[in-house]
Amino acid sequence: MEVLSRVHERNLVAWAKDKPRVVVLSADLTGSTEIAEFRRAYPDRFFSMGVAEQNMVSFAAGLARGGYIPLIHTFSVFIYRQALNQIVSSVAYPNLPVKFFGFLPGITTPGGATHQAIEDVAVMRAMPNMTIFEPGDATEVESILDPVLAAQGPVYVRMLRGEIPRLFPQDEPFVPGRPRILSEGKDITLLTSGICTEEAMRATTALAGCGISVRHLHVSTHKPMDGAALLDALASPKYGVITMENHTTIGGLGSEIAELMAENRIGVGLRRMGIGDSFAHGGSRAYLMREYGLDAQTLVRVVESLIGRKIGITEAELGAVRIEAVHSLAKAEAL
Amino acid sequence: MRVLEHCLKNDGGYLSQACSSAEMLSTLYLKTLRLGPSVAPAVPLPFPGVPGTRGVSYVNGAGYNGPVGPGLDRFFLSPAHYALALYAVLIETGRMSPEGLEQFNKDGSSVEMIGGEHSPGFEAMGGALAQTLSQAAGLAWARGKTGDEGRVFVFLSDGEFQEGQTWEAIQAMVFHGIGNLIAYVDVNGQQCDGPMEEVMGIEPLDARIRAFGATAVTVDGHDPAALDEASRDKGPAAPHFVLCRTDPCRGVELLERRRPKLHYLRFTSPAEKAGYEAFFRERG
Numbered sequence: 321m322e323v324l325s326r327v328h329e330r331n332l333v334a335w336a337k338d339k340p341r342v343v344v345l346s347a348d349l350t351g352s353t354e355i356a357e358f359r360r361a362y363p364d365r366f367f368s369m370g371v372a373e374q375n376m377v378s379f380a381a382g383l384a385r386g387g388y389i390p391l392i393h394t395f396s397v398f399i400y401r402q403a404l405n406q407i408v409s410s411v412a413y414p415n416l417p418v419k420f421f422g423f424l425p426g427i428t429t430p431g432g433a434t435h436q437a438i439e440d441v442a443v444m445r446a447m448p449n450m451t452i453f454e455p456g457d458a459t460e461v462e463s464i465l466d467p468v469l470a471a472q473g474p475v476y477v478r479m480l481r482g483e484i485p486r487l488f489p490q491d492e493p494f495v496p497g498r499p500r501i502l503s504e505g506k507d508i509t510l511l512t513s514g515i516c517t518e519e520a521m522r523a524t525t526a527l528a529g530c531g532i533s534v535r536h537l538h539v540s541t542h543k544p545m546d547g548a549a550l551l552d553a554l555a556s557p558k559y560g561v562i563t564m565e566n567h568t569t570i571g572g573l574g575s576e577i578a579e580l581m582a583e584n585r586i587g588v589g590l591r592r593m594g595i596g597d598s599f600a601h602g603g604s605r606a607y608l609m610r611e612y613g614l615d616a617q618t619l620v621r622v623v624e625s626l627i628g629r630k631i632g633i634t635e636a637e638l639g640a641v642r643i644e645a646v647h648s649l650a651k652a653e654a655l
Numbered sequence: 656m657r658v659l660e661h662c663l664k665n666d667g668g669y670l671s672q673a674c675s676s677a678e679m680l681s682t683l684y685l686k687t688l689r690l691g692p693s694v695a696p697a698v699p700l701p702f703p704g705v706p707g708t709r710g711v712s713y714v715n716g717a718g719y720n721g722p723v724g725p726g727l728d729r730f731f732l733s734p735a736h737y738a739l740a741l742y743a744v745l746i747e748t749g750r751m752s753p754e755g756l757e758q759f760n761k762d763g764s765s766v767e768m769i770g771g772e773h774s775p776g777f778e779a780m781g782g783a784l785a786q787t788l789s790q791a792a793g794l795a796w797a798r799g800k801t802g803d804e805g806r807v808f809v810f811l812s813d814g815e816f817q818e819g820q821t822w823e824a825i826q827a828m829v830f831h832g833i834g835n836l837i838a839y840v841d842v843n844g845q846q847c848d849g850p851m852e853e854v855m856g857i858e859p860l861d862a863r864i865r866a867f868g869a870t871a872v873t874v875d876g877h878d879p880a881a882l883d884e885a886s887r888d889k890g891p892a893a894p895h896f897v898l899c900r901t902d903p904c905r906g907v908e909l910l911e912r913r914r915p916k917l918h919y920l921r922f923t924s925p926a927e928k929a930g931y932e933a934f935f936r937e938r939g
Contacts, residue, residue: 368830370823370826372827374789374820375826378787380793382789382790382793382794382795382796385779385794406786410780413780414780415707449706
């Protein structure tokens with residue numbers, strides 16, 4: 321598997337070259353959100369706003385009213401937790417084209433509960449006018465900017481940074497609302513988002529080897545949710561549906577799918593994998609995924625609970641875990 | 656007087672805000688602001704629906720402040736509960752018809768009690784307080800970059816200086832050299848719970864603003880000539896604050912009896928209302 325480094329950093333500079341109305345705002349996390357190259361390339365389109373997110377969000381709304389397309393970059397938690405009212409009143413209500421790039425979704429950071437955006441999809445999804453994307457690999461990170469720009473009004477992106485695997489063909493870019501079919505199967509329908517897609521793929525091959533066929537879909541648009549594209553997959557599995565997300569199990573992908581199933585009278589079992597109704601704490605990604613049940617081994621156990629028997633896949637039979645170094649040139653700091 | 660009349664008709668309203676800001680808003684609309692004539696219907700249309708992908712065609716209240724143009728100013732009223740005072744000024748300056756006020760706070764109307772950006776004279780959502788200055792700052796930067804001569808004016812209440820975001824906005828405007836923004840602050844010393852010095856003091860406000868690197872002048876907020884003059888008393892590269900010392904009972908001295916709580920007038924007895932009615936007959 322190809323692993324790329326600083327995908328957004330390079331991509332943003334190239335993409336913004338012929339878009340003079342695109343400006344970037346930073347709240348003292350320029351290196352950490354991969355916009356240092358943008359600042360070097362287009363200093364007059366870069367705003368250093370300091371550690372003052374509330375002003376940054378409303379200021380961006382003013383820039384949008386003045387004809388600019390502001391791309392806000394900071395950690396996810398400092399967007400929706402620090403400036404929620406500003407997002408609602410200054411940006412979402414007037415439906416202004418302010419684009420939020422929220423980094424460190426869920427347990428992708430060892431920064432602990434203050435840095436881990438575990439309920440961001442739930443909060444942002446409840447907000448009228450907000451579009452929510454969550455890329456899952458390098459192909460999606462490098463092809464997401466056109467759809468972000470094309471979406472009318474505000475967009476929240478659960479962004480990935482640093483070392484990112486390429487899971488999807490480079491010539492199959494991110495398309496809003498379109499789930500990716502990663503495997504076909506009749507026993508289980510598995511829907512994953514963000515980094516959980518890579519993790520789930522460690523298990524799906526092993527499951528197939530044990531005679532369990534999994535229809536695996538990667539969902540990268542949380543809102544608007546295109547139910548029609550998913551209904552067939554949700555209604556057809558023999559044993560049930562599993563969702564797996566780097567988020568609490570309240571209000572994110574699992575809830576989105578539960579809503580779809582209930583509204584469409586789909587009466588198959590649903591298991592929602594996620595962080596649960598709990599805060600997390602600081603630690604490595606691999607440790608946190610194991611600790612909070614977001615790993616391939618837990619997925620196998622959930623499949624077993626749905627089909628009603630042990631499969632007997634061991635950790636050794638799962639695909640290799642990709643470990644991102646805590647101290648890496650791909651990141652500005654260990655966070 | 657129009658606000659008082661309205662309060663009498665509706666058994667209450669934000670009267671003290673009109674008393675403190677009447678000259679400020681009038682001076683801005685009659686003298687200081689460079690605005691074109693209203694491009695909005697004299698009688699406001701019903702609530703048009705919210706902005707959004709599924710929304711109906713959306714009308715912004717800024718049309719009452721005239722067209723948008725490079726040489727024209729933009730005006731933002733931040734404390735949206737001053738809506739009644741703003742509507743009265745729009746009527747007195749011929750931008751809205753008096754019938755418009757009949758729709759005030761009526762179901763389905765855009766002439767709302769707490770003005771939204773679809774309400775006459777409003778361009779943005781200010782109701783949450785402290786967000787308008789930041790929004791105006793972003794717009795001011797954009798206008799400066801585009802080369803517009805027109806300035807951005809913001810009407811603020813002094814209570815908004817208790818909000819951290821106001822200071823974040825000043826900090827950012829000074830840092831980014833935004834000099835085409837002028838804020839008029841109604842320093843009436845009153846907030847919902849009572850006198851500001853008993854709720855959360857903000858003084859010395861002028862020194863605090865200057866310490867952030869902006870310019871600030873203090874004027875008598877009931878002196879139209881001084882109010883207008885103060886807009887010119889600014890440097891080119893920093894935001895300018897006109898601190899208007901005002902009396903929230905100005906012109907309706909009966910309000911003095913309600914001190915220290917002046918935020919919202921609701922008659923407590925028929926006798927009290929009769930007193931205001933008598934006053935209105937005498938002066939109105």
